[in-house]
Structures are given as structure tokens and as C-alpha cells.
Amino acid sequence: MNTAYSKLWLDYKPLNIAFAGSLAVRCTRRVRRGCTAVSELITALSALLPQAELTFGADSAVFIIELDLADYLSPEEYTISADERGAAVYGGSENGLLYGVFAYIREIIANGGFTRLSRRVRPAVPLRMLDHWDNADGSIERGYSGSSFFFKDGELLVGDRTVQYARLLASVGINAAAINNVNVRGKAVRLITGEYIPKLAALAEVFSKYGIKLFLSVDFSAPMSVGGLPSADPLDPAVGGWWRAKAAELFGAISGLGGFLVKADSEGQPGPYAYGRDHADGANMLARALKPYGGTVIWRAFVYNCSQDWRDTHTDRARAGYDTFAPLDGRFDDNVILQIKNGPMDFQVREPVHPLFGVMKHTGIAAEFQLAQEYTGQQLHVCCLIPMIKEILAFRTYNGSPDDTVLGAVRAIAAVSNTGDSFCWTGSELAAANLYGFGRLCFEPSLNAEDILEEWISLTFGDDEEVKEKLLYILLGSHKAYEDYTVPLGMGWMCKPNHHYGPDPWGYEFDRWGTYNRADREAVGIDRSGRGTGYSELYYPPLCDIYSSPASCPDELLLFFCRVPYSFTLKSGKTVIQHIYDSHFEGYEQACEFASLWESLKDKLPAEVFDNVKKRFAEQLRCAKEWRDIVNAFFHRLSGIEDEQHRKLY
Ligand code: GCW
Numbered sequence: 001m002n003t004a005y006s007k008l009w010l011d012y013k014p015l016n017i018a019f020a021g022s023l024a025v026r027c028t029r030r031v032r033r034g035c036t037a038v039s040e041l042i043t044a045l046s047a048l049l050p051q052a053e054l055t056f057g058a059d060s061a062v063f064i065i066e067l068d069l070a071d072y073l074s075p076e077e078y079t080i081s082a083d084e085r086g087a088a089v090y091g092g093s094e095n096g097l098l099y100g101v102f103a104y105i106r107e108i109i110a111n112g113g114f115t116r117l118s119r120r121v122r123p124a125v126p127l128r129m130l131d132h133w134d135n136a137d138g139s140i141e142r143g144y145s146g147s148s149f150f151f152k153d154g155e156l157l158v159g160d161r162t163v164q165y166a167r168l169l170a171s172v173g174i175n176a177a178a179i180n181n182v183n184v185r186g187k188a189v190r191l192i193t194g195e196y197i198p199k200l201a202a203l204a205e206v207f208s209k210y211g212i213k214l215f216l217s218v219d220f221s222a223p224m225s226v227g228g229l230p231s232a233d234p235l236d237p238a239v240g241g242w243w244r245a246k247a248a249e250l251f252g253a254i255s256g257l258g259g260f261l262v263k264a265d266s267e268g269q270p271g272p273y274a275y276g277r278d279h280a281d282g283a284n285m286l287a288r289a290l291k292p293y294g295g296t297v298i299w300r301a302f303v304y305n306c307s308q309d310w311r312d313t314h315t316d317r318a319r320a321g322y323d324t325f326a327p328l329d330g331r332f333d334d335n336v337i338l339q340i341k342n343g344p345m346d347f348q349v350r351e352p353v354h355p356l357f358g359v360m361k362h363t364g365i366a367a368e369f370q371l372a373q374e375y376t377g378q379q380l381h382v383c384c385l386i387p388m389i390k391e392i393l394a395f396r397t398y399n400g401s402p403d404d405t406v407l408g409a410v411r412a413i414a415a416v417s418n419t420g421d422s423f424c425w426t427g428s429e430l431a432a433a434n435l436y437g438f439g440r441l442c443f444e445p446s447l448n449a450e451d452i453l454e455e456w457i458s459l460t461f462g463d464d465e466e467v468k469e470k471l472l473y474i475l476l477g478s479h480k481a482y483e484d485y486t487v488p489l490g491m492g493w494m495c496k497p498n499h500h501y502g503p504d505p506w507g508y509e510f511d512r513w514g515t516y517n518r519a520d521r522e523a524v525g526i527d528r529s530g531r532g533t534g535y536s537e538l539y540y541p542p543l544c545d546i547y548s549s550p551a552s553c554p555d556e557l558l559l560f561f562c563r564v565p566y567s568f569t570l571k572s573g574k575t576v577i578q579h580i581y582d583s584h585f586e587g588y589e590q591a592c593e594f595a596s597l598w599e600s601l602k603d604k605l606p607a608e609v610f611d612n613v614k615k616r617f618a619e620q621l622r623c624a625k626e627w628r629d630i631v632n633a634f635f636h637r638l639s640g641i642e643d644e645q646h647r648k649l650y
Contacts, residue, residue: 005161006424008432009459010171012047012105017113022053024061028068036209037067037089037097040167044105063114065089065104067097076175076211077122080104084114092122095175095211099123099443102171110458121444127296127337127366127412128442129176129215130169131261132419136180136187142372144379145420145427150179154187156199161421162206168425170210172439177207177417178215182263182300189219192246193226197253204256213258215298220262220282221270222246233275234285243289251293259296260286261339266303279303279324280331287333298366298412299332301325301340301356308514316526316533317514318344318560322355326538330362337412339366342392344535345515347416348492349376349383349483352547352557355538357406358397366412367393371434375492376482378501379418379427381620382594382613383482384475386437387449393441398540413442428616429609432460433475450476467604474594481594484587485624486631488580490560491517491525494631503627505634517559521638524566524576525559536561555579566639580635581643584628591617591624 025041027033033056045054045065055061064086073079073092078100081088089104091097099121107117133141134148149161169177180188190196204214223229223242233239251257264282265271272282283299290297304320321344332338338360343351347370357365369389376383393407401408415438418426426432436456440447450472457471486503487494493515496504508515518526528535529548536547546552550562555570566577574582595617602610629650636642636649643649 003161004423005164005421006429007164008168008425009436009456010164010167011460012044012109013462014050015048015108015113017049019049019052019063019113021062022055022058022060023049024055024058024064026057026059026064026066028066030069031067031097032094035094035097036170036211037091037094037101040098041065041067041089041101041105044101044108048105048108063087067091067101069093069097073120074122076126077120078103079121080107080117080119082107082114082117084116087114087117098170098211099173106455106459110455112463123173123175123443124407124445125410125413125442127176127414128174128439129178129298129366129412129414130174130371130417130419130438131178131182131217131368131414132417133181133183133372134179135185136191140420141181141183142370142374142416143420144372145418145425145431146422147420149419149421150203151188156191156196156203158199158202158206162203165419165425166206166210166212168435169212169439172436173443174439175211176213176215176258176412178217178261178298179203180217182217182261183267183269184217184219184263188217189222189225191216192218192222192250194249197250200250200257201254204254208256212256214254214256215258215261215296216250217261217263218286219270220264220272231275232270234272234277234281235275240285240289243286247289247293247295251290251295257293257295259290259298259335261298261300262286263300263302266300267306278328278331280328283336283338284331284333287336291333291335294335296335296337298337298339298414300368301338302346302368304514306514307512310510310512310516313518314533315514316528316535318528318535319533319538320344322359322538325356326359328363329360332363334364337364337366339368339412339414341368341370342389345492347375349479349486350388350490350556351492352490352560353392353395353397353406355397357395357409358399358404358540359538360409361399361401364411365409366414367406367410369413369415369438371415371418371431371438373418373431373434374416374500375495376479377620377623379431380501380616381482381591381623382428382430382474382478382616384430384437384453384478385434386441386452387476388479389438389441390445390449393445398543400540407445424609424612428613429460430471430475430613432456461605464604467601470597470601474597477590478594481587481590484583485591485627486587488559488583488631489525489555489576490557492560493517502623503630505631518563519635519638521640522565523563524635524638525563526561527563528561532563566635566641575641577635577639577641578644581632581645581647581649584632585645585647588621588624588628591620595621
């Protein structure tokens with residue numbers, strides 16, 4: 001495990017202001033002096049104003065920061081009122097106070113000193129969570145940032161890196177983390193047994209200090225694999241009893257345990273189907289075991305037929321989640337949260353918003369995003385996901401609810417984490433923007449994506465205007481560039497199978513995963529209207545009408561919902577084929593511009609950061625050129641249509 005690691009956005013630097021005199025932190029008697037909010041505030045002030053005399057409680061100080069709890073605030077809510085003489089930060093609980101302290105520190109840094117401020121903020125959703133697909137052997141599934149810092153050779157690791165990670169998460173308002181892979185394999189199956197409980201308790205204690213609940217991904221067949229029972233049937237009293245005893249054991253020993261995360265009857269993971277039961281039977285049995293301890297079962301809705309015959313044009317993987325779970329709405333206990341990926345397929349660079357967000361009106365649901373860039377360049381390509389996540393949370397389902405947005409429908413927002421034990425935690429320093437931005441967006445979704453990114457840049461790289469301007473330009477343009485030089489118009493996939501890095505237009509065309517583009521000489525795309533697979537009809541009006549025909553479907557999702565000839569004219573005025581050529585040449589050019597902008601910042605960035613990202617840009621350009629030329633060749637050879645600009649096609 002890499003023992004050296006960056007402080008990322010918590011790397012406080014001295015403010016260049018003249019601050020004479022003393023600085024006092026004062027707590028009311030309701031605030032424990034040893035609480036995390038106090039220690040974090042003192043850590044920050046000592047680093048930001050090393051020359052100031054920092055005292056505790058003295059009233060004679062020049063500048064006093066008072067910390068208190070306030071009953072009129074909800075537990076994770078905070079207020080800040082500050083001026084040039086002092087500040088008061090109040091929280092609805094010590095966790096709310098901690099969020100207020102981190103917010104005030106951000107403001108001091110952003111303003112280069114103490115500033116007038118009046119703020120009252122409460123988190124938009126109660127559960128803001130990172131899922132770590134870390135395996136017990138220390139590897140990370142879809143991990144591009146080194147090895148796990150939670151596991152090594154079957155051992156659970158708890159140390160300073162755990163504390164630093166908890167600080168990073170709390171500083172952006174994340175309050176839950178699942179530490180192991182949802183594909184529960186190998187020794188991870190035994191994570192819920194006595195051999196791990198002492199370390200789990202220690203880890204949960206570190207997390208609790210930062211307001212973070214610990215979740216464990218559990219193997220639905222654990223009663224058999226761990227308990228030695230002959231069955232894992234959720235309706236078998238012995239199985240329910242086993243889980244109840246397991247819950248008592250775990251919650252009795254681990255304070256701060258939030259509950260279980262479950263991937264069942266999905267991609268080969270065991271589940272209730274083996275016993276003729278459905279997902280509600282499975283989830284509710286676990287939920288009842290956890291109920292006495294206030295535990296939550298987060299049950300993933302990522303299901304589909306992963307043994308499809310590629311010749312079968314009737315089965316539509318995109319329908320599977322809806323067809324499986326929509327009929328179960330209202331059947332789940334109130335401590336079950338159904339976790340739904342942002343799109344119906346699998347974290348592609350662009351997908352329609354999952355129709356389940358509009359239809360599960362009587363079920364607790366969560367949105368699941370992926371910060372690990374499995375299909376968006378694997379942290380070798382810069383691809384900032386924050387504007388997209390914001391757009392998806394604001395998406396209207398038209399389901400008739402007063403707040404019919406995705407955000408209005410969810411009780412939780414989760415993301416597959418992009419972390420590992422690399423020095424910068426996220427493989428590329430630029431990918432940390434996705435981790436930072438995800439947390440800030442979950443807490444305050446009304447924030448402007450650009451503001452969040454600007455905040456991250458100044459906390460990470462300081463306040464040099466040129467650095468800020470160029471990094472903002474790169475981050476804000478990076479997702480479109482990636483989409484432009486990879487897969488057009490919402491079609492998805494076309495990547496190399498298994499590892500999903502780099503282009504292979506036929507890669508998933510003749511396989512069992514339901515990930516087809518069906519491109520031939522005449523046309524491309526999947527007809528998902530009522531005349532085709534009927535997927536577009538799973539949305540409420542007007543969406544079902546908009547998506548049901550090429551004439552009304554938005555350009556960016558055309559090939560997801562429709563099958564059209566290459567000569568079809570988009571709303572942009574271009575034909576499909578010319579759009580494909582243009583976007584691939586433009587996307588590559590844009591990536592080249594990003595790389596040269598980074599080069600121009602050489603003297604303004606720490607050498608190890610500059611070098612690491614420069615190497616990744618070199619790989620991004622290599623790969624982007626492959627995507628450009630292979631995808632263009634694929635469609636040029638199939639369609640036989642020339643590029644209007646007569647550029648080189650292979
Ligand atoms: O995107 C796919 C990944 C799998 C992952 C699965 C899931 C954890 O290729 O690696 O398994 O989704 O979301 O469960």
C-alpha cells in the first residue's frame with residue numbers, strides 16, 4: 001500500500017494576509033472540546049494563519065470564532081454568520097457543525113481571509129454515499145487509482161490513510177461509504193464474520209468521528225457460504241433467523257454501521273430468484289433483520305439478461321431494470337433503498353435517465369453514478385462528470401409529483417468511488433474534481449457546476465488566475481470532448497470488451513451482454529419506440545412521445561432510441577454520418593488543446609502533478625486518435641458515404 005498521499009483539497013496554505021493579534025476558538029458547553037469540528041477548525045486556522053496566536057475560549061482575542069449547537073437546525077444543517085470581527089458557526093449536531101466548519105474554512109480560503117458571511121445550509125438528501133468496489137485481496141474492480149486502501153491480502157486496513165479519507169469525505173459532505181465490492185468474492189464473503197469485526201469496529205469509529213456511516217456489501221448466499229446452511233431462501237425461517245443473528249452480532253459490535261449494500265440476481269451474483277422469490281422478498285428479509293438497529297438495506301436495481309443471444313433483436317437490456325422492479329413498487333419495506341444507476345445500461349458517457357426514477361413512487365430510491373471512469377477514460381483521460389451529474393439530478397420525469405426531478409425522487413445519492421492508494425487518491429489529480437464535486441453536489445445540488453469546480457481548483461492549486469481559467473476550461477469541456485471522439489449520439493459501448501478501454505466498434509456486437517449498435521450498410525441505432533422494443537414507452541408523457549420518433553428525439557440520444565439511415569438529418573442540420581466524422585475530428589482536436597493548455601501551466605504547478613497529468617494527456621491523445629480513426633473508418637466503410645471535408649479516413 002502506498003503510504004505517501006496527497007492532502008488534496010485539504011492542503012491548507014498560509015493566507016497572505018497580515019493578521020496581527022490573537023485568534024480564539026470558543027465553544028459553548030454544548031460542544032465537546034474534543035469534537036472533530038473543533039480539531040478541524042484548529043488544524044485549518046493553524047495552517048492558514050501560522051503567525052496568529054491561537055487560543056481556546058479567550059474573550060480578549062482579536063477575532064473570535066464561536067461554535068455551538070442549535071436546536072432549530074436539523075442534525076446535518078449548519079449556519080455561519082461572520083464579519084471582520086468574528087464568526088459564529090452553529091450545527092444541528094456535531095456532524096452539522098463539522099460541515100459548517102469545513103464550509104467556513106472553504107470561504108476563508110476562497111476569500112483569502114476573514115470575510116462577511118451569512119449562510120444556512122442543509123443537505124438536499126439524507127444519504128450521500130460512496131461505493132468502493134474494493135476486493136479483500138486489495139485489488140479494485142474498475143479501479144484506476146492503484147490498490148485498495150481498505151484491504152490488503154485479505155486484511156482490513158485501518159490507519160492514518162483511513163482518517164485522511166474520512167476527512168476528505170466529510171469536508172464535502174459525504175456521510176456514508178460501502179467499503180467492499182458489490183461482487184462479493186473470496187475472503188470478502190467473510191467480511192461479516194468475527195474475524196473482521198474488531199477491525200470493522202475500528203474503521204467505523206474513525207468514520208463516525210467524521211459523520212460517515214459504514215456500509216458493507218454482503219453476499220446474499222452468506223447463510224450458505226458463511227453460515228453453512230443448506231439454503232439462502234429469504235422465506236426460509238432458518239435463513240431469516242441467521243441474518244437476524246448476524247445483524248445482532250454486527251450492530252452489537254460496530255457502532256456507526258449503516259447497513260448492507262446488495263447486488264443480487266445480477267451478473268451471476270446469488271439472489272432470491274434461485275428460490276423462486278423476487279427482489280422484494282430478498283430485500284425485505286434483510287431489512288427486517290436490520291430494522292431493530294435502524295439499519296438500511298441498499299438493494300441495487302442493476303439487473304439484465306447477461307446471457308442474451310446477440311441475434312435476438314427482441315430482448316432489450318435497457319428495459320430489464322424497469323420490467324423487473326416497476327411491478328414491485330410499494331412492496332419494499334421502509335428501510336430498503338433501491339439503488340438505480342443513472343441510466344438503463346451501464347454508466348456510458350451518455351444515456352437517457354433511467355425510467356425507474358419516475359415510476360417508483362412508493363419505494364425509497366437512490367441514484368447511482370460512477371466516478372470511477374470505467375467507460376470514460378479510466379482516469380487516463382480527463383473527463384469531468386460534475387455537469388452531467390447535475391443535469392441528471394435536475395432531469396424531470398413528469399411523473400406528476402410536486403418535485404418531479406430525479407433529485408426530488410431520491411432519498412440517497414451514491415457513486416462508485418474513483419479512489420485507490422495512488423498518491424493523489426484518484427490516479428490523475430484532475431479526477432479528484434469528480435470526487436470533490438460529487439460530494440458538494442449531493443449536499444448542495446443547487447450549486448453551479450462551474451462554481452464547484454472553481455472552488456476545487458482554488459483549494460487544490462491556489463488562486464493563480466491563469467491556472468484557474470485554463471483548468472476550468474479543460475474540466476468543463478472534457479466530457480463533451482470525450483463523448484465526441486468516442487461513441488456518437490447516445491449509442492454507447494463500441495469499446496474493447498472486458499476492460500472497456502479503447503475503441504472496438506464490433507467489440508460488443510456479437511456477445512451476450514445486450515450491448516449492440518446493430519450498424520450495417522443502411523442504418524445504425526436501436527428502434528426503442530413502440531414499433532421496436534417499446535423502451536421509450538416506459539417514460540411519462542411528453543418524454544415517451546419525444547423519444548419515440550427520430551423527428552422529436554434529441555440529437556444526443558438519437559441512436560439510443562432510434563434506428564436511422566446515415567443520411568438522416570439531425571436537428572443540428574448535419575447528417576448522422578457527417579456529425580460522426582465532424583465530432584470525432586473536433587473531439588480529438590479539443591483533447592489536443594487541453595494537453596497544450598496543461599503544458600503551458602508547467603511553471604505554475606507542482607512538478608509531480610504536472611508530470612503525472614502530462615503523461616496521462618499523452619495517453620489520452622494516443623487513445624483519442626485511435627477512437628477517432630477507428631470509429632470513422634467503421635462508419636465510412638459501412639456507409640460508403642464520404643466526408644464533406646475530405647479528411648483522411650482509413
Ligand atoms: O459496469 C459493470 C461493471 C462491473 C460492475 C457492474 C455493477 C461491480 O463492468 O465491473 O460490477 O457494472 O455495477 O455491478
